[in-house]
Amino acid sequence: MTLPRALCLPLRMLLLLLALAGGCATTEDRDPRDPLEPLNRAVFRFNEVVDDAVAKPVAGAYRDLLHEQIRGRIRNFFANLGDLWIGVNDVLQGKFFDGFEDGMRFVFNSTFGIFGLHDVASDMGIEKRDEDFGQTLGRWGVGDGPYIILPILSSSTLRDTVGWGVDIFVGDPVGEFRPIALRNSAYALRLVNRRADLLDASRILEQAALDKYVFQRDAYLQRRRSQIYDGNAPREPRQRDEEEAPAKEPAKEPARAPAEEAPAKPR
Amino acid sequence: MKTIISVILGGLLASCVACAGAQELAPDVLVKNVTTEVVELITKDKEIRSGNRGKLIQVVEAKVLPHFNFSSMTALAMGQNWNKATPEQKKRLVDEFKTLLVRTYASALAAYSEQRFDFRPLRARPTDTDVIVNVRVIQPGAQPVPIDYSMEKTAAGWKVYDVMVGGVSLVANYRTEFNATVREVGIEGLIRNLQVKNRSFEPAPPAEKK
Numbered sequence: 001m002t003l004p005r006a007l008c009l010p011l012r013m014l015l016l017l018l019a020l021a022g023g024c025a026t027t028e029d030r031d032p033r034d035p036l037e038p039l040n041r042a043v044f045r046f047n048e049v050v051d052d053a054v055a056k057p058v059a060g061a062y063r064d065l066l067h068e069q070i071r072g073r074i075r076n077f078f079a080n081l082g083d084l085w086i087g088v089n090d091v092l093q094g095k096f097f098d099g100f101e102d103g104m105r106f107v108f109n110s111t112f113g114i115f116g117l118h119d120v121a122s123d124m125g126i127e128k129r130d131e132d133f134g135q136t137l138g139r140w141g142v143g144d145g146p147y148i149i150l151p152i153l154s155s156s157t158l159r160d161t162v163g164w165g166v167d168i169f170v171g172d173p174v175g176e177f178r179p180i181a182l183r184n185s186a187y188a189l190r191l192v193n194r195r196a197d198l199l200d201a202s203r204i205l206e207q208a209a210l211d212k213y214v215f216q217r218d219a220y221l222q223r224r225r226s227q228i229y230d231g232n233a234p235r236e237p238r239q240r241d242e243e244e245a246p247a248k249e250p251a252k253e254p255a256r257a258p259a260e261e262a263p264a265k266p267r
Numbered sequence: 268m269k270t271i272i273s274v275i276l277g278g279l280l281a282s283c284v285a286c287a288g289a290q291e292l293a294p295d296v297l298v299k300n301v302t303t304e305v306v307e308l309i310t311k312d313k314e315i316r317s318g319n320r321g322k323l324i325q326v327v328e329a330k331v332l333p334h335f336n337f338s339s340m341t342a343l344a345m346g347q348n349w350n351k352a353t354p355e356q357k358k359r360l361v362d363e364f365k366t367l368l369v370r371t372y373a374s375a376l377a378a379y380s381e382q383r384f385d386f387r388p389l390r391a392r393p394t395d396t397d398v399i400v401n402v403r404v405i406q407p408g409a410q411p412v413p414i415d416y417s418m419e420k421t422a423a424g425w426k427v428y429d430v431m432v433g434g435v436s437l438v439a440n441y442r443t444e445f446n447a448t449v450r451e452v453g454i455e456g457l458i459r460n461l462q463v464k465n466r467s468f469e470p471a472p473p474a475e476k477k
Contacts, residue, residue: 076408130410200378208371218440226434
């Protein structure tokens with residue numbers, strides 16, 4: 001593991017905490033990726049209550065009050081600020097050209113796009129990417145670690161929680177906004193905007209899942225795996241009659257596996 | 268250079284003739300046609316746009332459903348439990364899972380608002396019987412969302428047996444869920460859970476109408 005030094009202590013403390021929490025729980029046939037399930041489910045229920053009582057109504061009102069045009073500008077503004085850190089992460093993952101493109105996006109959108117309100121770079125054919133430090137760690141070979149439901153923020157893993165901390169405290173330009181009141185308003189606006197964008201997705205989840213907790217967990221883990229491989233995750237063999245593949249995926253060595261070379265799928 | 272182009276063109280022509288001869292659409296063409304048709308239908312229909320779910324489900328059943336292989340999907344989602352089910356249980360599982368997926372699909376379609384689709388060219392050999400068709404949903408200010416259809420060639424044409432949205436495979440997602448449920452309450456229990464789930468979303472059960 002090639003973790004920066006500064007991360008080691010908080011990481012170790014988190015690990016210890018998780019070990020303690022894990023020790024309290026019994027371990028009958030539970031998903032090996034989710035050793036903290038009872039604790040997670042409790043936090044999940046708490047989040048649902050908060051979401052139903054506060055986040056959903058606020059996001060719904062936000063969506064009804066503001067025209068999509070305006071919401072789109074707000075989305076673009078924050079997306080543009082995010083492109084810088086996305087670029088840094090692309091470079092950290094050795095994707096220098098991608099990082100260069102992210103930088104160009106920021107330059108074009110901040111100038112021609114008027115502080116990022118307009119996503120002119122996408123119109124020019126420079127597509128937005130999605131990177132964060134959790135993905136960078138994954139690319140460096142750090143495994144998921146146990147699945148964690150964070151209060152309010154919901155699905156994460158140990159690795160992604162560490163990554164998120166770095167994203168927020170190191171890579172987030174909004175954190176530099178001053179005065180503090182402005183910064184906090186920007187945080188709130190971004191959060192509400194994001195929740196509003198997810199209203200449809202959460203409705204679909206509601207419809208699709210037998211057990212929302214399990215469905216969301218698996219979707220999150222699959223999604224992160226795909227993101228770490230930039231959408232080219234090795235295709236898992238099609239299984240019907242055989243035993244289940246071990247749940248622990250060898251998510252290490254993210255060598256880019258071109259889709260053409262997908263292994264023959266046994267029927 | 269010229270020869271290369273003519274060879275490519277010739278190859279394209281030949282493959283077109285081949286698919287026309289077999290009376291069967293190539294999988295990527297099929298996906299494109301169906302997507303375009305359905306999106307046009309739902310954006311033009313006033314009732315659907317104002318939230319008529321029943322009608323939207325009808326559209327999905329008429330236009331999308333015939334291109335899915337639900338028994339394949341159910342078998343894959345059941346994993347090793349599929350063989351433990353009786354033929355009668357299998358039939359009910361397929362039926363309930365089909366209903367659930369159709370409704371989920373309808374929910375996803377209801378969220379559609381003027382996103383653009385980018386249909387990627389198919390990377391497959393003509394002899395392949397199992398391919399992935401890539402479509403990307405383009406939306407301003409965000410990374411495009413890939414939708415990958417896993418399709419298999421059957422006697423009745425190409426059929427979808429899994430859909431991956433943003434790298435999340437529907438079948439793989441349900442596999443964990445089904446596995447956990449079967450372990451807890453058995454196959455009968457899973458069928459019952461699916462039934463309860465499906466009924467809870469019925470717009471207005473006809474039996475209760477006065």
